[in-house]
Amino acid sequence: MTPRQPLFFHRAQRLLRAAALCLTAAALAAPLATPAHAEAPQVKTQVPGYYRYQHGAFEVTALYDGFIDLDPALLKNTSQTEIQRLLAREFLSAPKMQTAVNAYLVNTGSKLVLVDAGAAKLFGPTLGYIVDNLRAAGYTPAQVDVVLLTHLHGDHANGLVGPDGKAVFPNAEVRVAQEESDFWLSQGNADKAPEDFKGFFKMARDAAAPYQAAGKWKPFSGETELLPGVRAVAARGHTPGHGGYLFTSNGEKLLIWGDLVHNAAVQFARPAVAIEFDSDKTQAVRTRQKIFAYAAKEKLLVAGMHLPFPGIGHVRQDGKRYSWVPVEFGPLR
Template identity: 70%
Template sequence: MIHKPQALARLLLAGLCILVAGFASAAAPQQQTQVPGYYRLQVGAFEVTALYDGAIDLDEKLLKNVQKRDVQRLLARQFLQGPKVQTAVNAYLVNTGSKLVLVDAGAAKLFGPGLGNIVANLKAAGYTPEQVDTVLVTHLHGDHVNGLVTPEGKAVFANAEVWSAQADNDFWLSESIAAQAPAEMQGFFKMARDAAAPYRAAGKWKTFDSDRELLAGIRSVDTHGHTPGHASYLFESGNDKLLVLGDLVHNHAVQFARPDVAIEFDNDPKQAVLARKRIFAQAAKERLLVAGMHLPFPGIGHVRKEQKGGYAWVPAEFAPLAPSTTGK
């Protein structure tokens, strides 16, 4: 016969064991956070950091010169489903050793809460906006230049010069052209003027025509069509090269396979297609490393020519940061 105190002790011990077992098997809480949006690689002696501004959803209906069934087929090949496709907004920070150069500045918060993370990710990557010496603008669409200014209209990159193609300046910064534009376009002209304003006032807004060397190892490449002065940028150090494409691609699943496909945002669709075909052919032939503002983050990789026509996107693999390859 078990005395009552012994029975009670056993019950308490059994209960304690059950309680401990419950704690041991409890699920760990979900963290609900993502890693900081930056990725780094070396291009010769240049340190390149991809910066993630965020993502927006673009409707497949924006694509031109293509049948809906072909778009759906190409999306399905990449395990994507329309009608809206997630589209990244990227920027690229290049430390040449003597200059800190940013290519594009993102959208700020003017295109919704899913964007506007360039400055936060730049800081996460170990830099500050004040350290940026030069900003190279691929074109003056808001998702590339709104991040140049604060909501109060002040320069985010207070110590930087900003370079923009003259043809884009002549179009997007012109109040007379804006006045003649459709009402739905007025806001885009205003975004460009607002982004440029503090830099122009400080004498830090610079322009260039066509292809030219802007800084040591950095050249502009004329790829107009998407906008009148759309520019890509070629970075070259030692034997290594990186071509920042800008907006030559908005939908990687469709426009690599079908470079003849334009998008509604193109100012001159025919010229935009010609520019894309020319750069794709060059990138594939020369095996250039390329980066795109609307390619899946970090948006860095290669362009491969396909035997049956068209091209394929080959994203770069994650890798440890290699040491400088200058002179290799």
């Protein structure tokens, strides 16, 4: 080591100590110098209520009208203990059953077909969003060519008219089974109905009125082909003319079945369970059992107005029971 080396090392050590002190000071000061950032606020809104599915050459858009809370006591033919057990099995143990109200928009390439029209706002603020979601999906009410009604209960037909009583779908023909139209539009039936049931007849008449006046209310009879690839399917029991619609394209089939199921957790496991709203509970059960068996055997794609949104999927048979298998989210292809 030369005589100058100790001085060199002494100076280097001093410089290192000074640098370490500076770095320590900077590290301690850094949190104080960094400006505080507020947490991102919660959005508090859901995504638009529509979902698309490619069905052969048809494009199907599920539309969410909203939801209604139903009392489990409305379900019949089994005990409330069993109903609560089945709800809890699907993690649905609330005292009310949240029940979706759906509609389906099918673009066949030549026609824009809407199956059911939702409830409007006549059943409270949690419903009545069909038109909003139709617009969010890229369409306008004036573009709808045909409205197919599964039946004339208010949560399926009220959306045909606005608060002003005018047609929401001004260019559309409305198709519904003749039996359904005859029953609900009959003043005689309305007069004979229980007092707390008369309002349902008025809702049906109000929904039909502007389309009747325009010559666009078009009842049909039987399981007829209404449009190329679109056939009516009888599903009576829930109402006198309740039915669904079978859409067929490129060999693929989709059955939109209306109110065959009101609660998926209960009625797939127990198809014999009816609901208070069924006009003929025995027939409603028979119809459900028949269509469940057919859908499971044929691996038929189905959609329902009160299945959890988007309400499109398959029915799987598990012994004497059935299960609901919803479609997975994915790109159109």
